[in-house]
Amino acid sequence: MKQKITELKRGHAYGKSAQEIYLQCCDAFGWDPEKAKEFTRGHRLYAPECDFDGNGVWFICYSNVANTAAVKDKHVENFIDNTGNRITESLADIKDNHAKESNYNNRIVFAKHSDDQYHFCGVFKLVTNEQLYRIHEVVSDNYPM
Secondary structure (H helix, E strand, O other), rough: OOOOOOOOEOEEEEEOOOOHHHHHHHHHHOHHHHHHHHHHHOOOOOOOOOOOOOOOOEEOOHHHHHHHOOOOOOOEEEEEEEOOOEEEEEOOOOOOOHOOHHHOOEEEEEEEOOOOOHHHHHHHHEEOOOOOOOEEEEOEEOOOO
């Protein structure tokens, strides 16, 4: 039996399915359930304005924390620094780059780890927005903040 989500804490694993985790958060925090379709295979795993504050939700399925940063077709590539406080989102060499479609509110971020589960990374704000990359820095280790 899965434990009911009441808060998100940095470093904790919440499951293997982005959509299941998102739907649990809809129940727990009142997120927009209409956006759950963005968290299935073949989608970008990001949706803007999911919570009452307009924050987006982002599941990073390929990153250096899971040792999969070098994705063969380079459709995604995201680097999380060693402290976990900064994420560099690559926008270069991305096929069908949906990542460019983004709002600039905070992002509630999960990343897949080597245990094949999504761990909560924190709430991040955009600090740099360049043509080929974005940099996000942590503003909270917990959600709700």
